[in-house]
Amino acid sequence: DAGVTQSPTHLIKTRGQHVTLRCSPISGHKSVSWYQQVLGQGPQFIFQYYEKEERGRGNFPDRFSARQFPNYSSELNVNALLLGDSALYLCASLAAGGFAYGYTFGSGTRLTVV
Amino acid sequence: LAKTTQPISMDSYEGQEVNITCSHNNIATNDYITWYQQFPSQGPRFIIQGYKTKVTNEVASLFIPADRKSSTLSLPRVSLSDTAVYYCLVGVDNTDKLIFGTGTRLQVFP
Numbered sequence: 731d732a733g734v735t736q737s738p739t740h741l742i743k744t745r746g747q748h749v750t751l752r753c754s755p756i757s758g759h760k761s762v763s764w765y766q767q768v769l770g771q772g773p774q775f776i777f778q779y780y781e782k783e784e785r786g787r788g789n790f791p792d793r794f795s796a797r798q799f800p801n802y803s804s805e806l807n808v809n810a811l812l813l814g815d816s817a818l819y820l821c822a823s824l825a826a827g828g829f830a831y832g833y834t835f836g837s838g839t840r841l842t843v844v
Numbered sequence: 845l846a847k848t849t850q851p852i853s854m855d856s857y858e859g860q861e862v863n864i865t866c867s868h869n870n871i872a873t874n875d876y877i878t879w880y881q882q883f884p885s886q887g888p889r890f891i892i893q894g895y896k897t898k899v900t901n902e903v904a905s906l907f908i909p910a911d912r913k914s915s916t917l918s919l920p921r922v923s924l925s926d927t928a929v930y931y932c933l934v935g936v937d938n939t940d941k942l943i944f945g946t947g948t949r950l951q952v953f954p
Binding site: 734763765770771772773774775778785786788818820821822832833834835836837838840 | 885887889940
């Protein structure tokens with residue numbers, strides 16, 4: 731079985747640009763979460779989606795948005811990129827009714843803003 | 845969610861047992877303790893979860909004292925491949941988000 735897949739693996743963008751990151755959860759998992767991990771820090775929660783509805787949002791500006799599609803894949807969009815948005819963006823999927831031990835993370839998208 | 849405190853880094857040698865302690869003085873009655881492992885350029889990976897006393901799986905053991913204000917992750921006979929960052933998380937079992945701290949960076953030497 732494929733795990734959580736994220737694309738692209740690496741990305742370089744210029745300040746002010748827009749970026750779209752993609753995530754495909756484990757087959758059968760209906761929940762997708764997004765995390766941002768800045769170098770040297772732990773992952774920080776951005777969004778959680780379940781059945782295409784937003785269930786939770788972290789302390790991130792409105793430049794960050796996300797959506798979940800009928801096939802449970804998800805996109806994270808970031809507008810007006812800042813240098814500080816450079817980070818590893820992680821997607822995690824969770825089975826319905828899952829618990830803290832049930833999160834499976836992808837390998838992330840490394841975003842560099844120059 | 846309860847705040848956790850862990851050592852920033854630890855060093856060990858292959859074959860030794862490593863114990864990483866996490867403090868969570870404000871843990872709530874319905875909070876669980878969960879540990880994740882993260883290798884460079886990879887997402888975190890679940891290691892073990894517990895509520896009280898001791899939990900053991902094929903990878904690690906988790907020791908939780910009666911007052912639950914701390915917990916200790918024990919890695920038996922570490923190898924070079926155990927070099928990673930280890931995160932202690934505390935929260936309700938069906939949480940919609942995971943709260944990570946800065947973790948403990950474990951370096952295993954030959």
